[in-house]
Amino acid sequence: MPFHVDSEVGRLAQVIVHRPGIELLRLTPANVESLLFDDVMWAEKAQEEHEQFQQILRDLGVTVHLYQDLLATALAADGARDELKAELITETQFGTELDGPLRALLDERAPAQLAELLIGGVLKREAAPYLRGVSSLVLDSLGDDDFLLAPLPNHLFQRDNSAWIYAGVNLNPMARPARRRETINSRLIYNFHPMFAGEQFAFYNGNDPMQHTPATIEGGDILVIGNRTVMIGMGERTAPQGIEVLAERLFAAGAIDAVIVVELPRERAFMHLDTAMTQIDRDAFSVYPYLPDTLRSYTLTPRGSDGHFTVHENADLFAVVAQVLGIERLRVLKAPIDRLEAARAQWDDGNNFLTVSPGVVIGYERNVTTNKYLGDNGIQVIGLSGSELGRGRGGPRCMSCPIERES
CATH class of the missing domain: 3.75.10.10 (L-arginine/glycine Amidinotransferase; Chain A)
Incomplete structure (x- = not known):
C-alpha cells in the first residue's frame, strides 16, 4: 500500500x-x-x-x-457531487429556499471552477444567475459582497x-x-x-x-x-x-x-x-x-x-x-x-x-x-x-x- x-x-x-x-x-x-x-x-x-x-x-x-488539483479531479468522479450536495446544501446551512439554486450551481460548474469555489468561497453576486426569482430570507439579509459560502x-x-x-x-x-x-x-x-x-x-x-x-x-x-x-x-x-x-x-x-x-x-x-x-x-x-x-x-x-x-x-x-x-x-x-x-x-x-x-x-x-x-x-x-x-x-x-x- x-x-x-x-x-x-x-x-x-x-x-x-x-x-x-x-x-x-x-x-x-x-x-x-x-x-x-x-x-x-x-x-x-x-x-x-x-x-x-x-x-x-x-x-x-x-x-x-x-490540494486544489486533487479536489478538482475528485469532483469529476461519479458520485462525488451527489455526496457534496448531500452534505453541503442543507436547510441548516442555507435555509429552506436556496437548496435548488445552489444544487444547480454545484452541478453546472466545471470541476476546476468548483474546486476553487469550495476553497475560495462564493459571494452572493457571484451566484446571482442562479438566484433569479428566489424568495429567501437568508438571501435578502445578505449584501452583494457578502458570502453565501465562506472562504477557507x-x-x-x-x-x-x-x-x-x-x-x-x-x-x-x-x-x-x-x-x-x-x-x-x-x-x-x-x-x-x-x-x-x-x-x-x-x-x-x-x-x-x-x-x-x-x-x-x-x-x-x-x-x-x-x-x-x-x-x-x-x-x-x-x-x-x-x-x-x-x-x-x-x-x-x-x-x-x-x-x-x-x-x-x-x-x-x-x-x-x-x-x-x-x-x-x-x-x-x-x-x-x-x-x-x-x-x-x-x-x-x-x-x-x-x-x-x-x-x-x-x-x-x-x-x-x-x-x-x-x-x-x-x-x-x-x-x-x-x-x-x-x-x-x-x-x-x-x-x-x-x-x-x-x-x-x-x-x-x-x-x-x-x-x-x-x-x-x-x-x-x-x-x-x-x-x-x-x-x-x-x-x-x-x-x-x-x-x-x-x-
Whole structure:
C-alpha cells in the first residue's frame, strides 16, 4: 500500500500541500478574525513563498500533490457531487429556499471552477444567475459582497484537516466553525480521487457527515513518532474526547500500542503540539525553551482488543518518549534564547519544522538563533522565506500533509 506514515523523521516520499489562491484575496480587516487569521496577508507574496516551499520539497525528492488539483479531479468522479450536495446544501446551512439554486450551481460548474469555489468561497453576486426569482430570507439579509459560502484560507495548513497515522487516515473533526468545511473537501478527495479510491487503507474516524463536536482533534496535534506510538497534544484545538475517540479506533484496529498525550498551555501561540515541539531526528526534538515545568503528560495503552484503554500519568514526558523510541537518551534541543526572543520565535513558528529525512528539516529562515543552534547540533536546516506565510501562524510542518513516509 503506497500511502502510510510510519514516523515523523523517516524519508518523506509524498506530501499534500495547498498553494494559496483567491481565499487569501478575500481576507479583509472585517473578517480576518472570524477566519482565524491575525492580519490581512499579501496574497501574491504568500504564493511566491509557497512555490519556493514546493520547489524545496521537489529538489529533495519529495512528490508534491497540490490540494486544489486533487479536489478538482475528485469532483469529476461519479458520485462525488451527489455526496457534496448531500452534505453541503442543507436547510441548516442555507435555509429552506436556496437548496435548488445552489444544487444547480454545484452541478453546472466545471470541476476546476468548483474546486476553487469550495476553497475560495462564493459571494452572493457571484451566484446571482442562479438566484433569479428566489424568495429567501437568508438571501435578502445578505449584501452583494457578502458570502453565501465562506472562504477557507486555513486550507493553507494541510496538516490539520486530515492526518495519516501508520496505514490509515483520520479525517479530523475541526474545533473552529471556520475550518469544519475543510474536512468535507478532504473526504471527497480520499473517497473519490482515483489515486486513493483504488487503494485499501483504514479510515479511523471522520469519514462521515456526523457532527463530532466537542470531540475535536486537529492534525497539528498529532505526531507519529514511530514504534507503533502516537503523540497527541491536548489543548486549544484538540479535546480529550477527541483523543479518546481516536485512541479507541487506533487500538481496536490494532494499529498502535500506545498514545502519549501532552497537555498544552491554552494560548494561541501554542495552538497545536507542533508549535511547541517537533521531532527533527531519530533521537532529537526541537522544543520551545520555556515550556512550563509543570507540563503534564499521560500514556494510554489498550486493555484488550476492543479499543478500551488505561490512562497513566507520566512523571517525565521525554523519558517516556525515549523509552518508546528505544533509545537511551532523547536530545531535547532548546535554543539558548531569553524569554523575549523565545516569545518572538514561538510566534514565528520557531519550532515548527518539517523533517524531510533524519536530521534534515525545513524551517522559516527568520528564526536565525534557533536554526543556528540546531545546525551546531548536527541538524541541517533548509531556510524558507516566510514573511507572509508566517503571518498565518503556521510553519512548514503546518503547511504539509505527509501521505507516504518511511519509518
